[in-house]
Amino acid sequence: MSLQEEKRPLLPTADTGDGGSLTNLHSEQEGAQRKAPKVPGIPKRYILTFLGFLGFVNVYALRVNLSVALVEMVTLNETKVENATSECPGPNNTDVPDVYRKGEFDWSPSLQGIILGSFFYGYVTTQIPGGWIAENFGGKKLFGFGVLCTSALTLLTPVAARLHVGVLILIRILEGIGEGVTFPAMHAMFGKWAPVWERSRLVSITYAGAQMGTVVSLPISGILCDSHIFGGWPAVFYIFGAVGCLWFVVWMFMVADTPAKHSTISTEERDFIEQSIGSKPQRERTPWLGIFTSMPFWAIFIAHFCNNWGFYTLLTCLPTYLSEVLHFNIKENGLLSALPYFCCWVTMNVTGFVVDYLREHRYLSTVHARKLATSLGFLFPGGFLVAAGYSGCNATLDVAFLTLALGLSGIYMSGFIVNHLDIAPKFSGTLMGLTNCFGTLPGFLGPILAGYLTDKQQTSAQWQKVFYISCGIYVFGTVFYLAFASGDIQKWAQPKSVTIEVNNDGSDVNNKSIQNGRSVTPLPEILTGPD
Structure with missing residues (x-):
């Protein structure tokens, strides 16, 4: 028997003018692969998803706890509040009194802004390298050590602050470097673990940990600061840092880079995942030219920036708005600040299941599902932000609008965030690194602009400007994504x-x-x- 070799394209392709996408093919075999097999115990991909969720709970708790702790760390005196607004009355309809609070550090508001923003200087530097490393060497250790690095440095925060403010800033930069690899690393792992028809819900469940971390951190940090545990504010860093270190141990024992490398995964689950998503050769060359000439990639790129503008504006400015304009104390501030993030967490999880159901049963194509989720996740928060600016001193209505704004923004998670895996699953870590790197810029720019507009003018009129700008950016992101997004694998991303x-x-x-x-x-x- 003689043999001959034939080389042929793996799939027929159709140029759609958007960077080249594959023609979708469906068959009985594909349909059979949609139903996950029953396996003994908890499927390993669900364990990965849950531990990833807990990882992001830690990541975001470690990121935002300083914003609450600073209130107790820093001295606030009459000079610093003499220009405070009395537009809205304080609790029980009383005038806002002069405030004096003795803290351990006498840092100016501008220096506090530098301390809070220093995290992002480190965070932006490891996004792209993190995606590439995770794709070529595995995301398990990268994600785990990224969280461990941030947790260990958080434990040193009280010591660093007491040594010198420069040491504290350095610690925050290093924390950002460690945390910067987390999203690209997890995205690369989902490129090897998340079956096609489970992508939306698995990714949403895991990344919703970011919202739950904020929900947990804001009120608990406020309570710890007001307590005598470890001297008050230092407890915030000791407790959250220790929890992150414990999580690392569990993660390293229970997770593997790929289904094939997992020692206890069932044959049925491994075959199901590999038949659904295939496998990628290690250290495959990244198609940089294909990526940067692909309009579907740029659609995700722009959407990521626009979403993060609104998100980071709320993340860093909402506590200030509630405190300076509506005059809530630290405990109330923490609880009310956390409420929108809890709603966002619920929305993310519900939307993930709904979108996967609509795709699996072919009520919506992948591209239409992504566009719908992204549009709703942008236009709802943009509209409610504007409404919040016109609620005046009605605290109940204000909190309701802000809660709806951030809560409904969670719909976006089943949109452009999962879209990396649709257009280039083999390179999803690199794509996430690229888009999240650019998407980090609002972490610098949003709070700076908000601070400039509201400096010595903590009024509803000035905050309306902040909310209008965020709404405009949301609308632009929606239009661009609707015009250029795709749900198909691109030519440059397939063999x-x-x-x-x-x-x-x-x-x-x-x-x-x-x-x-x-x-x-x-x-x-x-x-x-x-x-």
């Missing part, structure tokens, strides 16, 4: 050819099925692509 050995009579040597004289192997859904 160009495959070598198949065939007999002289045209049959495959491995006895695969034959169609029109050619060997046909059922393809994973990652290559055929969902609608």
Whole structure:
């Protein structure tokens, strides 16, 4: 029996003018792969998802706890509040009194802004390297050590602050460097673990940990600061840092980079995942030219920036708005600040399941599902932010609008965030690194602009300007994403050819099925692509 080799494209392609996307193919084989097999115990991909969720709870708790602790750390005196607004009355409709609070440090508001913003200087530097490293060497250790690094440095925060403010700023920069790899690393892992029809819900559950971390951190940090545990504010850093270190131990023992490397995964689950998403050769060259000339990539890129502008503006400025304009104390501030993030967490999880259901049952194609989720996740918060600016001193209405703004923004998670995995699952870590790197810029720019507009003018009129700008950016992101987003794998993200050995009579040597004289192997859904 003589053999001959035939090289042919793995899939037929159709140029759509948006950077080249694959034609979606569906078959009975694909349909059979949608139903997950029953496996003994908890499926390993769900364990990965849950531990990833807890990882992001830690990550965001460590990120935002300083914003609450600073209130107790820093001295606030009459000079600093003499220009405070009395537009809105204080609690029980009383005038806002002069405030004096003795803190351990006498740092100016501008220096406090530098301390809070220093985290992002480190965070932005490891986004792109983190995605590349995770794709080529595995995301398990990268994600785990990223969280461990941030946790260990958080434990040193009280010591650093008492040594010198410069040491504290350095610690925050290093924390940002460690945390910067987390999103790209997890995205790269989902590129190897998340079956096509489970992408939205698995990604949403895990990344919703960011919102839950904020929910947990804001009120608990306020309570700890007001307590005598470890001297008050230092307890914030000791407790959250220690929890992060404990999480690292569990993560390293229970997670693997790929299904094939997991020591206790069932054969049924491993086969199901690999048939759904395929496998990627290690250290495959990243198609930089294809990425940067792809309009679907730029649609995600712009959407990520626009979303983060609104999110970071609320993340860093909401406590200030509630405190300076509506005059809530630290405990009330922490609880009310956390409420919108809790609603966002609920929205993310519910939307993930809904979107996957609509895609799996073909009520919506993938691209339409992503566009719908992104549009709703942008336009709802933009509209409610504007409404919040006109609620005046009605604290109940103000909090309701801000809660709806941030709560409904969680719909976006099943939109452009998951879209990286749709257009280039093999390079999803790199794409996330690129878009999140650019998306980090609002972490600098949003609070700076808000601070400039409200400096010595903590009034509803000035905050209306902040909210209008965020709304305009949300609208621009929506229009751009609707115009250029795609739900198909791009040409540059799929293998160009495959070598198949065939007999002289045209049959495959491995006895695969034959169609029109050619060997046909059922393809994973990652290559055929969902609608």
